[in-house]
Amino acid sequence: LRERLASAARYSPDAASAGRRALRNELLGLIALSAPDSGAQLAEAQFAAGDNLTDRLAALAAMTLIPGEAREALIARFAKTYAAEPLVLDKWLMAQALIPESGTLDRVRSLMQHPAFSLTNPNRVRALIGGFAANLTQFNRTDGEGYAFLAEIVIALDRTNPQVASRLLASFKSWRMLEPRRKALAETKLGMVANTPNLSRDVADIAERTLA
CATH class of the missing domain: 1.10.1240 (Methyltransferase, Methionine Synthase (B12-binding Domains); Chain A, domain 1)
Incomplete structure (x- = not known):
């Protein structure tokens, strides 16, 4: 066919x-x-x-x-x-972030050091970090490292782009539907974000509403 x-x-x-x-x-x-x-x-x-x-x-x-x-x-x-085409490289980053394998988190961390990536570029962040957050098997790893990684990025990004940080944090919105182990791990990382001093209004609002 x-x-x-x-x-x-x-x-x-x-x-x-x-x-x-x-x-x-x-x-x-x-x-x-x-x-x-x-x-x-x-x-x-x-x-x-x-x-x-x-x-x-x-x-x-x-x-x-x-x-x-x-x-x-x-x-x-x-x-x-496609090295000279930024929008296509966004798709390249996302394709790798969506790989449903246990090594994907390490791949994403490595790609953050790639010359094409910058935490100050919203499109790059949405492609790589947002792509990972949409990778259901790897974001929801049983060891909680997917949640820990996203929480770290949200806290770091909140200092420069709270709008993008808050959108990433919204990836936790379904945490109550998880089985007990993952649910507890996700709640812990959400609490870590919520308790971070001097959070922007955007991120603090998402964290509070998600935990409520």
Whole structure:
């Protein structure tokens, strides 16, 4: 089915073409999950042949699901290809922050040292840190390190951009729905934020309402 959706025509943004691309790219993601070796080959081929950002981003997203050297090579290749395009690098950062693996938190911490990242750049923060907060398996790690990391970032960011910090803190909004262990860990980190001296009104308000 995925091959039947391929088109030899030049890229077109019309609805029918966009729909075919979307379905074809969804199928690529499913192949990556069910048959990693084939998925990696298809993702590499799609990236190499891609004549539009949509297909190349889909290739990157599919490859992030497949651990190994091929993934890291494509991640590096994508960054090099789009090094001069900040908005595309935001998507590159987010794709890595969403990897559903235990090593993702370390990856995110490492990416914070990347030349493309700055805690003073709201778009970068939303892409990398916000992306991690949306990564349900890793933000909600059983050891609580996902909660600790986000709380640390919120406190640090509150000094320079309380609006973005408060939006990140809102990622805790569903903490009461968690099972007891995670719930307790999340509540502890929320309390740590709430008890930080000299919080901005934005962050203090979110912390108080989330804990109420």
